[in-house]
Amino acid sequence: MANIEFRDVFKSFGNVDVLKGISFSIKDGDFAVFLGPSGCGKSTALRLISGLETPEKGDIMIGGARVNETHPKDRDIAMVFQDYALYPHLSVAENIVFGLRARNAPQSEVEKMLAATARLAGITALLDRKPAQLSGGQRQRVALARAVARKPKAFLFDEPLSNLDAKLRMSMREELKRLHQQIKTTCVYVTHDQLEAMTLGTQIIIMNGGIIQQIGTPRDLYFRPANRFVAEFIGTVPMNFFPGKLDGEATFAAAGGGHIKLPEPARLDGAASLGVRPEHINLSSRPGYIDSGMKASVELSEFIGGSYIISARCGETLLRLVSEDDIPVGNEVPLHLHERWLYVFGENK
Amino acid sequence: MKMSRKALALFLLPGGILFALFALYPLLGALKLAFFNYNVFSAPVFCGAGNFAEMAHNASFWNAARNSFIYLIVTPLLASTSLVVAVLVNRKMRGINFFRTAYFLPVVVPMVIAGITWKFVLDDGGVLNNLLMSMHVIKSPVFWLTGADFAIWSVMFVTFWKGIGYYMVMFLTGLQNIPSNLYEAAEVDGASEFYAFRRITLPLLKPYLLLVLILSSTAAIKVFDEVYVLTSGGPLRRSETLIFYMYANALNNFPPRIGFACAVGVVIFFIAAMIALLNKYVVRAQ
Numbered sequence: 154m155a156n157i158e159f160r161d162v163f164k165s166f167g168n169v170d171v172l173k174g175i176s177f178s179i180k181d182g183d184f185a186v187f188l189g190p191s192g193c194g195k196s197t198a199l200r201l202i203s204g205l206e207t208p209e210k211g212d213i214m215i216g217g218a219r220v221n222e223t224h225p226k227d228r229d230i231a232m233v234f235q236d237y238a239l240y241p242h243l244s245v246a247e248n249i250v251f252g253l254r255a256r257n258a259p260q261s262e263v264e265k266m267l268a269a270t271a272r273l274a275g276i277t278a279l280l281d282r283k284p285a286q287l288s289g290g291q292r293q294r295v296a297l298a299r300a301v302a303r304k305p306k307a308f309l310f311d312e313p314l315s316n317l318d319a320k321l322r323m324s325m326r327e328e329l330k331r332l333h334q335q336i337k338t339t340c341v342y343v344t345h346d347q348l349e350a351m352t353l354g355t356q357i358i359i360m361n362g363g364i365i366q367q368i369g370t371p372r373d374l375y376f377r378p379a380n381r382f383v384a385e386f387i388g389t390v391p392m393n394f395f396p397g398k399l400d401g402e403a404t405f406a407a408a409g410g411g412h413i414k415l416p417e418p419a420r421l422d423g424a425a426s427l428g429v430r431p432e433h434i435n436l437s438s439r440p441g442y443i444d445s446g447m448k449a450s451v452e453l454s455e456f457i458g459g460s461y462i463i464s465a466r467c468g469e470t471l472l473r474l475v476s477e478d479d480i481p482v483g484n485e486v487p488l489h490l491h492e493r494w495l496y497v498f499g500e501n502k
Numbered sequence: 503m504k505m506s507r508k509a510l511a512l513f514l515l516p517g518g519i520l521f522a523l524f525a526l527y528p529l530l531g532a533l534k535l536a537f538f539n540y541n542v543f544s545a546p547v548f549c550g551a552g553n554f555a556e557m558a559h560n561a562s563f564w565n566a567a568r569n570s571f572i573y574l575i576v577t578p579l580l581a582s583t584s585l586v587v588a589v590l591v592n593r594k595m596r597g598i599n600f601f602r603t604a605y606f607l608p609v610v611v612p613m614v615i616a617g618i619t620w621k622f623v624l625d626d627g628g629v630l631n632n633l634l635m636s637m638h639v640i641k642s643p644v645f646w647l648t649g650a651d652f653a654i655w656s657v658m659f660v661t662f663w664k665g666i667g668y669y670m671v672m673f674l675t676g677l678q679n680i681p682s683n684l685y686e687a688a689e690v691d692g693a694s695e696f697y698a699f700r701r702i703t704l705p706l707l708k709p710y711l712l713l714v715l716i717l718s719s720t721a722a723i724k725v726f727d728e729v730y731v732l733t734s735g736g737p738l739r740r741s742e743t744l745i746f747y748m749y750a751n752a753l754n755n756f757p758p759r760i761g762f763a764c765a766v767g768v769v770i771f772f773i774a775a776m777i778a779l780l781n782k783y784v785v786r787a788q
Contacts (some may be wrong), residue, residue, distance in 0.1 A: 205686055226692040238687035242705045251701070252691030303691065 155216055155306035155339040156181045157202060162211030164197055171197045173363040174211070179356065184333050184340045186354035188347060188386070193360040195343045199309050202341060204228050216306060231300035232309040236316065237292045239284040245295050246271075246280040252303045266302045273332070274298035290321045297332070307339040314349065326352055347387050351375070359383055381498040384428050390462060393434065393472045394426040394498075395447075405497060409468035411445035416493050424500040431462070431475045433491035442489035449474075451484045529771075536765040541757035553765035563766070565739055566747035569654055570723055573743055574777070576658045577719045580665045581711065587666060588673035589699070602674075606667035613664065617731025620660050621647065624732070647733055653741040657728045664728075665721070669714045676710035677703070708785055715781040720774045744770050 157179040164172040172194045179185040187195035200206040201213055204225035212219050220228055231252070239248050246267055253263045271277045274294040284292055293313060300308055310329075314322045330353055333340055344350055350357050351371040359366045359374060359382075367379040378384035384392045397407040402418035405427045413427060435442045449465035449472055456479070463474040465486060472488075480486060505513075536553055538546035557563045591602045608616065623629045624646040631643040646656045680703065688698040704711075726745045729735055735742030735750065742750070744766060752763035 203690055205689065225690045226694075230690065232687065232690045234683050234687060236681075236683065238681070238683040240684060240687075240702060243701075251688070251693070255688070255691055255693035255697050255701075299691075 156214075157185075157307065157339065157341065158212075158214040159198070159201075160212040160214065162198075162201065162213060163209045164194070164201060164206065165209055171363050172201075172208070175360075175363070175365050176211075177358050177365060177368055179339060179341060181339055182337050183355050184330075184342065184353055185356045185358060186350040187341070187343045187358050187360060188345070188350040188354075189360035189366075190345060190386070194363040195345075195358075195360050196311055198360075199232075199311055199341060199343045202307075203230055203232050203309050229306045230309055231303045231305040231307075232311065233293075233296045233300050233313045235312040237284075237296040237313075239292055239295055239299075241284050243283070244280065245276060245282050245284070245287070248284070248295055249280075249298045249302050251299065266304075270298040270302045273301060289317050290325065293317065293325060297329075301332075301336070305338070307341060310340065310342040312343055312345070315344075315346075322349075329353060348389055351387070359386060361386075376494070378428075378496065381426065381428065384496055384498065388430055390431045390473050390475060392428045392430050392496075393470070393474075394428050395467070395470055396424065396426050398423065398425050399497065405495075407445065407447060409447045409470065411447040411488075413445050413490060413495065414443060414492070415497060416495055419497040421497060421499045426498050426500065428496035428498060429490050430494060431473050433494045434472070434474050435489040435491075436474065436476060436480070436486045438489055441492055443492050445488045445490050447488045448485045449488055451480050451482050451486060454479050454482065532764040532767050535761050536768045538761045539759075540761040540764075542760060543757060546761065549761070553762045554769075556762065557765060557769065562739060562742075562747065566742050566744045569740070569742055570725075570744045570773075572654060573658060573661075573722045573725060574719055576662050576665075576722050577715060580662055580669055580718045581714050583662070584666050584669035584714065585673050585707070585711075588670045588677055589703070591670070592674060592677045602670075605670050608664045609667040609671075611664075613727035614731055616664055617660065617728055620663075621732055624656050648737055650737055650740045653733050653737060657725075657732050657741050660728050660732065661722070661725060665718060669718060672710055672714055673707065676707045680706050712782060712785040715785065716778045719777045719781060723770060723774045723777065744773075 159175055159177050161174050161176050162172055163170070163174055175194075175198065187198055189195050197206060201208055202215070204220065204223060207221060213221055215228060215230070240251065243251065249270055250258075250263045250267050253266060258266075267280075268277075271280060274297055276291065276294050276298060279287065279291060279295070284295065287295065293316075296313065314325050317325060326349060333353075342349075342353060350359075351374075354371060356368065357371060357374050358368050361382050367374060367383045369377070374383055374387050378387060381394070385394075395405075395407045395409060395411070397405055397409075399419060399421050400406040400412065402420060403415050405413045405415055405419075405425070407413065407427060419425075438444065447467050449467040451463055451465045452471075453464035455462045455464075459477075461476045461479050463476050463480055463486075465472050465474060467488065474486075535546060537548060537550060539549045539552070540546035587605055591598055591605065621628075625631075626643050626645055626648055628646075630646065631640070634640045635643070644652065646652050684702055685698055688702060693701070723743075724745050725743055726749065729741055729743055729746045730749075733741040735746045748763045748766040748770065751759045751766065
């Protein structure tokens with residue numbers, strides 16, 4: 154069993170509080186993703202799981218046992234580092250079996266695991282090469298093979314795809330997902346890329362400033378963000394926010410002049426903002442969409458392959474919209490909002 | 503910024519001139535003089551391989567050569583000790599800079615001053631003997647510098663003491679160039695500290711180890727200051743090394759035997775070159 158749990162964990166470096174009492178639980182076999190901007194504490198949380206750091210307060214549990222004082226080598230976890238941490242003087246084969254040899258595994262087991270993991274990672278032809286002779290993607294596979302060879306209780310990934318180009322990142326993402334489906338081992342993955350998190354994770358732990366903002370499935374975070382930070386962070390094209398305030402519990406009065414009926418009653422005092430995802434804004438009347446009464450002036454149009462991202466200004470607010478057709482700069486477009494996918498956030502969130 | 507060949511040549515010229523004047527010219531001059539009898543007062547007289555032949559039959563030369571090869575024992579001792587010290591001072595802990603400074607301090611002390619101080623310590627009536635006798639470790643003074651059996655080892659000890667910090671810094675540079683995440687990966691993979699040292703640190707320190715071995719072995723072959731200050735090659739030439747032998751023939755003789763000394767110098771040069779090559783092959787083979 155490799156469920157992982159943090160109970161009110163604090164971690165500081167000098168005077169800087171990096172983790173401020175975080176708690177979460179990762180079930181055995183889950184692919185949990187720590188997501189957040191740089192400096193939010195996600196890598197620190199991963200290093201605490203690995204044992205490379207120790208917490209100031211709180212408990213770290215792996216498989217039901219408290220492991221705060223347990224040495225990394227005794228936690229039965231394997232880690233893939235951001236820059237792979239391959240031993241430059243060892244061949245690919247020696248890199249893969251390093252952990253097995255360090256633990257005095259019998260030669261027969263070493264050879265068996267080497268063959269199996271090299272086949273799994275698709276690097277059998279590269280076993281005699283040194284890391285310097287490999288491409289970025291190949292090094293990534295070797296780092297993965299080295300982790301898999303250990304047959305650990307859990308895998309830890311510290312932004313392993315961040316050094317790869319976009320195309321390679323996509324194919325490696327798919328391979329990681331397939332690998333997880335195959336080996337069904339607990340995986341904990343750190344990334345600042347929300348697309349990676351959404352495609353890979355069965356559970357996402359989104360962090361900011363050392364505090365967990367929300368824990369949930371990708372759909373939870375996308376369709377039911379707990380606060381404005383989560384709403385803004387999740388989504389390839391960020392969510393749009395209309396400033397304004399509540400007019401009663403069921404209507405939002407936008408500063409740009411629109412009055413929008415909310416799908417659910419909301420109770421907030423003072424200034425608020427209405428969040429709408431770009432794909433939930435239509436530029437013409439359509440069933441399921443309500444006329445906001447607001448218009449936006451197109452400032453920029455970016456072609457992204459199958460559609461356009463349109464930057465348009467509505468009052469003081471710069472919106473990003475998705476359109477199948479190009480819209481000339483300067484045009485005024487009406488804003489029709491999806492009647493269901495509207496979010497209201499207080500200005501404090 | 504790409505540099506033109508002309509600019510490159512101009513930048514290299516001053517160093518090149520200095521090298522040619524103070525290293526290459528004297529080296530070639532010495533190589534030439536090795537085939538001459540020259541006593542400074544009269545013109546050099548060509549003698550062919552006469553100086554080398556005399557050397558081959560000279561018991562003092564072989565004594566000095568033997569002592570120089572004994573001196574090479576300090577090389578592996580220095581390399582291993584300075585490596586261990588470098589590993590120890592490479593840790594992140596409070597006050598570690600104090601230890602780094604303490605180990606490096608002997609390097610900056612001029613050898614003459616260090617030699618005089620150690621002479622004070624190691625003399626027959628010196629600090630060490632007094633301390634050992636007061637603690638009843640020894641009953642009578644040990645002749646650290648004047649005893650035939652101890653003299654060369656005492657001089658070697660001073661070389662060892664002075665060299666630790668110097669080579670420690672070289673190894674420290676090498677250690678700090680090894681990415682820390684390699685050790686983290688090894689730690690997570692289950693490697694003990696010793697295993698990581700053996701399989702990661704040592705192999706990645708090979709270029710530095712080679713440098714340390716070459717530098718310390720050629721320094722051992724060329725040692726002079728310690729010998730001059732502590733024992734002057736005595737007692738009875740028991741601590742006389744090749745360089746001191748060369749110096750004795752060049753400047754301590756009357757008339758001076760410059761040609762013969764140059765011949766000794768040429769032999770020393772080839773010995774040092776052989777040792778450097780041997781070090782290179784041994785380390786690379788490992």
